[in-house]
Amino acid sequence: MGSHIGGDELAVSNPTRAAQEISQTIFSLDLGGISTVILNGYDAIKECLYHQSEVFADRPSLPLFQKMTKMGGLLNCKYGSGWIEHRKLALNSFRYFGNGEKMFQRISEECMFFCDAIDMHKGKPFNPKHLVTNAVSNVTNLIIFGQRFTYDDRDFQHMIEIFSENVELAASAWAFLYNAFPWLEYLPFGKHQRLFRNATKVYDFLLQIIERFTQGRVQYSPRHYIDAYLDEMEQIANDKAASFSRENLIFSVGELIIAGTETTTNTLRWAMLYLALYPSIQEKVHREIDSVLNGRAPTMEDKQRMPYVEAVLHEVLRFCNIVPLGIFRATSQDAVVRGYTIPRGTMVITNLYSVHFDEKYWREPAVFCPERFLDNNGNFVRRDAFVPFSVGRRHCLGEQLARMEMFLFFTTLFQRFHLQFPQGSVPSxxxxxxxxxxxLPYSICAIRRQR
Incomplete structure (x- = not known):
């Protein structure tokens, strides 16, 4: 398969235009000996991930992830019975522990803790990253551990900081070099060494915390994901082919914390930044929230009555491309796409940026415009070429929970506060x-609204 790439300077100086240039292509390249195919544009991604979902459901056997998780756990697990077992358990746990009135109440309580913590800044500038990250991670914590952590729990906060750093390091040049040249492991320097040290710290911490939260466990009466996982382990204790193990439990818990924290946290941080940047959009959000809620706390039934809030959240997800290349996939068998043969085991990168900035589906995609998700009557409209949670068998298993979180945190935040940048300061x-x-880190002022 030949490459359709051209113009490296274009990609660096104008990524939006570059994405438009390659928006309808499928091309291959060699990443340090790793055969890779990049899918661009909604049509190509839908054809592969949706219509051939099983074929494109594998994970690449990258040396980095072999070193860190042995291709076990949940997110990096190779496609097969082990992945099916782990995903089924995670989905059931999210449905059982992450839905219902009780979960809604606990998320609403977290929204209050979050806003109360913001209120302590008394309208003065602060960096919202720490508070947003802690609040969002606590929702996932309720499912995994059955309880939240306070915002001053130093051990847990340190672990979250390490997770966040590893998300950056895993996409660094050193990580790509390590995947191409695994012998770099023996060099005493390089960011990959920090990545490995961090992974060891997280593994040890998770081992301790899992032991803590399994105290008082009653078999087959699970209180949270960890209990449910241990029940599965004990049920198949004599099955040597089963994938449930203590090690995979630790990997799965870590992956669920990262997946449940990073995307929603960054969506809310971008939303805060852009609404402070565009006061007219923020004012429309305030008006809709006030007219629908009339001072009471939001419920999920209000979601259908707030089309503009929905439009803003969707535009943030589209415009900011939180996971621009998705999570790398691999072909589980030979595939044929538009006349090209993609061999089994080929790494597949889905360029979601090219989908969300495709002029075929979006008018003036480089403009931040929530109205693109509204019809002429102001009703919310779903768009096909909107795939921030990916599609196919590996689509985000926590999508419903993430959508609930984003709506409740966003609505509660803007019901109580008006956001603005410190005088004379506009962040990058x-x-x-x-x-x-x-x-990038930024400071913002949250002014208590008078209603």
């Missing part, structure tokens, strides 16, 4: 590159 809109795109 450039993103910090990693496996996810997060805004």
């Amino acid at each position: 809109l450039r993103s910090k590159l990693g496996m996810t795109l997060q805004p």
